[in-house]
Amino acid sequence: MLTSERKALILEVLRRDGRVIAKAVSQELQLSEDTIRRDLRDLAGEGLLQRVHGGALPASPAMADLAARREVSPEGKVAIGRAAARLVRPGQVVLLDGGTTALQLARHLAHGLEATIVTHSPTVALELANHPGIAVELIGGRLFRHSMVAVGAAAAEAIARIRADLFFLGVTGIHPELGLTTGDAEEAAIKRALSRQAAETIVLASREKLGAASPFQIAPLSEASAMVVEADVPDETVEPYRKAGVTLIRS
Structure with a gap:
């Protein structure tokens, strides 16, 4: 699976469930948790989510200027x-x-x-x-x-x-x-x-x-x-x- 596809799936899980659990996503995709955590870091850097222990939550639009x-x-x-x-x-x-x-x-x-x-x-x-x-x-x-x-x-x-x-x-x-x-x-x-x-x-x-x-x-x-x-x-x-x-x- 391409990186862009993984990130799109992570964002879809976040939209659907209101949170992402890194372990669950890694098991679903049969990938390491390190890979998913790296994707979460990238998405957080783009302001698309907020990383928390074990996964991520939606980032607030109120963080904008x-x-x-x-x-x-x-x-x-x-x-x-x-x-x-x-x-x-x-x-x-x-x-x-x-x-x-x-x-x-x-x-x-x-x-x-x-x-x-x-x-x-x-x-x-x-x-x-x-x-x-x-x-x-x-x-x-x-x-x-x-x-x-x-x-x-x-x-x-x-x-x-x-x-x-x-x-x-x-x-x-x-x-x-x-x-x-x-x-x-x-x-x-x-x-x-x-x-x-x-x-x-x-x-x-x-x-x-x-x-x-x-x-x-x-x-x-x-x-x-x-x-x-x-x-x-x-x-x-x-x-x-x-x-x-x-x-x-x-x-």
């Missing part, structure tokens, strides 16, 4: 943002992550709402600048351009002084076993810091992130109080998260 991410599930992100915005109550202190779905949440906060939004995203802060009832606290630090958020020691120190009611978390991957993941170690650390300072962490979970994985874990799935998902995501897709004890909020 900001301009490309704006084109992924735009209607779903609007719906999730609108539903998440309804969870914010008057007088609350809310930590709001960066990213395209968080921006939609900011846009859909009720006009008459009075609350405090703390964010490390300049883009989110600018979106809220003209909201009459929202007090905006902007966390500073080194700008991580991929997500347009502040990271680093200065951001971590500022976050440690905050006590919030809610944290709306953006991720690039959500998996029942691997948990909540993103593509950068420093950004993952900042997200963990934000989650620690909130009574509840709510994940903004657009469909392309479900079942996908990225290189750096933010937290296990058990750290999430709830996930906001699109209304038409099939029940079988979200059932593993429900079984894990995460409250599902349909947008």
Whole structure:
């Protein structure tokens, strides 16, 4: 079998089953596991999957640059943002992550709402600048351009002084076993810091992130109080998260 044929088969297994187990593929093709692992390395280098112990999972489209991410599930992100915005109550202190779905949440906060939004995203802060009832606290630090958020020691120190009611978390991957993941170690650390300072962490979970994985874990799935998902995501897709004890909020 040609290399291109093996890789095409691996991607078909990934599409069909939602994961690839290297040992099973090697047995099916009567090839060594080293050969399959080499193919997985190549496909991961092309951004077509995310390698994990024993095989691979789908790579999240949310790993793309900001301009490309704006084109992924735009209607779903609007719906999730609108539903998440309804969870914010008057007088609350809310930590709001960066990213395209968080921006939609900011846009859909009720006009008459009075609350405090703390964010490390300049883009989110600018979106809220003209909201009459929202007090905006902007966390500073080194700008991580991929997500347009502040990271680093200065951001971590500022976050440690905050006590919030809610944290709306953006991720690039959500998996029942691997948990909540993103593509950068420093950004993952900042997200963990934000989650620690909130009574509840709510994940903004657009469909392309479900079942996908990225290189750096933010937290296990058990750290999430709830996930906001699109209304038409099939029940079988979200059932593993429900079984894990995460409250599902349909947008």
